[in-house]
Amino acid sequence: MKKTVTLIMAIVLTFTLAACGKNTNNGGNASTPPATNSASTEPTTEPTPEPKKLEGSILATGSSALQPLVDQASKAFMDANSGVTIQVQGGGSGTGLTQVSEGQSDIGNSDVYAEEKLDADKAGELVDHQVAVVAMAAVVNPKVNVDTLTKQQLIDIFTGKVTNWKDLGGDDQKIVIINRPSSSGTRATFEKYALGTKTDDLQGSIQEDSSGTVRKIIGETPGAIGYLALSYLDDSVKTLAYDGVAANEENVANGTYPVWAYEHMYTKGEPNEVAKAFLDYMMTDEVQDGAVVELGYIPAKKMQITRDIEGNITKK
Incomplete structure (x- = not known):
């Protein structure tokens, strides 16, 4: 009788140990870790592309009164943009307006409105960029x-x-x-x-x-x-x-002294990428509070009045 009981207990113990040795989740050995996804779950970050280098050339002609400002600003702009070349020439406002109208220059510098020098049709093709007062x-x-x-x-x-x-x-x-x-x-x-x-x-x-x-x-x-x-x-x-x-x-x-004019930089239609970048630079604080003042011009933002093409004055 004792031998029978001992045999039965041994059989039960064997099945118990076998059952404990099985992995009920994946049917594998308990010592084997569960399979994992080999792909990384970390978010991927695309590298930031470098800004496009500005390249091209600009010819600005016209007003000799505006020439010192454009010349000085162009040198600073070229220093910051090695791929850009800017030539600044005088010749007078009428010359600058005519040349930009005929496509001979990219920018026509002028002390007067285009309508004062060109036919209405030609003047209508030009876009006015007022950069200072002289x-x-x-x-x-x-x-x-x-x-x-x-x-x-x-x-x-x-x-x-x-x-x-x-x-x-x-x-x-x-x-x-x-x-x-x-x-x-x-x-x-x-x-x-x-x-x-x-x-x-x-x-x-x-x-x-x-x-x-x-x-x-x-x-x-x-x-x-x-x-x-x-x-x-x-x-x-x-x-x-x-x-x-x-x-x-x-x-x-303040409008007490009347002999002044806006300084215009005209383009034929909207400016190309390089000309636009330069014209935008002309309106930065670096130029408006720097070269404009240093060279004896007046930033447009300091004017307490405005004046239209007919000479009519309006207080701001």
Whole structure:
């Protein structure tokens, strides 16, 4: 009897141990770990593509009054974009507008609205980018003993009615006019807002388009008078007040001094990628609070007034 019971217990124990040795989940050996997915469950991150390098060339022509600003900004832009080449040339606003209209340049720099120089159809094809404000002032040789002129006195000089400084409170000295060609935006601005009338080219007057050359001639010629953008003023010439009002940023911004214009950079249609990037750069704080101010221009954001093509003033 004892042997029978012992045999039965041994059989039960054998089956129990066998049952415990089986993996009821996967039918495998208990010591074998469950299969795992070999694929990584970590999220994959695509590498960030490098920004496209800006490449191309720009030709900007026209206004000599705007030229120093565009020239300085273009050098900084090229330093930051090694694949871009920008050429800046003068020639006058009329030249710049004509060349951009005819596709000879990418940007036409101008001191005047395109409608003032081009036919309506051609002007309508251009897109205006206003980048700053420039003021113009009458300037004379430093030895001229006059500090301010009225509007009528300026008209009398540039129409040939007055030819000697003694008639304007100065010394007995012949007045030598240094004028600009008809294509000049500086001349158009000066005639429109300082004289209020167009003038003819007088016999004996000197005509020169480059603002730098105008400044040099006035500084070296006794009795000379002309006009320059504030960005060209230095000690080689004397700057005259207009009706007693000084030509400076404050007086331009508040509307007291009237001889100023917007500086335009026109493109034919919307600009291409490179030209757009450069025009956008012109409006950055780096340029507006830097080169614009340093070179004697006025940031458009500082103007307390606006003026339309007809010359109508509106306070902001």
